Amino acid sequence: MKRLLAILLIALTLALPAAADIAYEPPVTDFYAAVSEKVARIERHYLANAEAGYVAMREKPDGNVLSYYKNGEQLFVYGSYTSEGVLWGYIARDQKGELETPGWIKLEELSLLYTQVEFRQEHAGEQLKTDLSAFEWPAETEYVYIFEYPGCGEAKRKYELGGKDHTQMGNALSFHWKDEQGRQWAYIGYYMGQHYGFICLDDPQNPAPFAETTPNKLVGDVSLYPAKEVPGTVEAESIPKGSLKPLAGGLVAAAVGIAIGLLLAIFYGKKKEDRR
């Protein structure tokens, strides 16, 4: 019995770190469920960028249009799937957050956003060979801003340092790099939750360390086609998503009410007939 308990305990201990690293799973549609084994993971942010000025998100490749996105809108592509020779991206989130009904957009109509991945590749040769494992924040540092990459624009997160022991934070730092102004930066990987991004080690509490930034920079020599109004569907333009739900809910309730009323009338009518 003791041996069994020991085995169970070891199994549980082994399972815990794995649970902490659980990969992101997108919302599942019928079509996604049917092809999920053939979907290649991407998990990157893209911008809508089609010659038409907008892109159509479909319930499945070449299926009905679920919604339109103007060029420049940011979309999270979970993975790609090839249908009849065309590569489609599975859109799990838009700028407003996770999609209730994810859909598919042709990958050729999307442009990959420049992120820390590309920054680290581009500046790989400029890395300083410093051991940052013993790095500690000065005592007065209350919070640090985490940026996608140096010069990207707005910080992606403000991370409060208060109340926790951060002596191990140095172990999560890598890619030591200096910008043109001589400020040191480091990339922070997985640390107390997901904080992937760059921190300015010399000026961590500055939300805008660069006067000039290039937000929404695209990978490669790609520029955005001008955005255009999406097709004139009432849904796409004037009614915000989700606003049809109360109306639909009301209609459903009305249908149920009418059906119950008429069924009761028939029931009592039949009862009277049966008595006769």
Next chain:
Amino acid sequence: MTLLLSLGLSLMLTEFFELLLALLFKKRGRDLAVVALANLLTNPPLVFLWQLSGKNLWLLLAMEGLVVLIEGFCYQKCTNFKRPFLFALVCNLISFLIGELL
């Protein structure tokens, strides 16, 4: 497909196929009205909840089971069908399969 369109189309198709089946089973007059009303009672909430759930297949199957019970109860109380629950089961099974094929 929009929620409203999905609700309307689903109700129309269900009414069409289940009334057709009822006619094939030689149901007439008030019985047909009960079939139509039972579908009006069950189909819109089923489609609405299914859409809200993100088209969860298991929820759909569970709700289909509940629909058979509710419709069977309606037929038991409002018609003289000999096997109301069996009729509800057959109708729903066929319309579900047709729906899946479409």
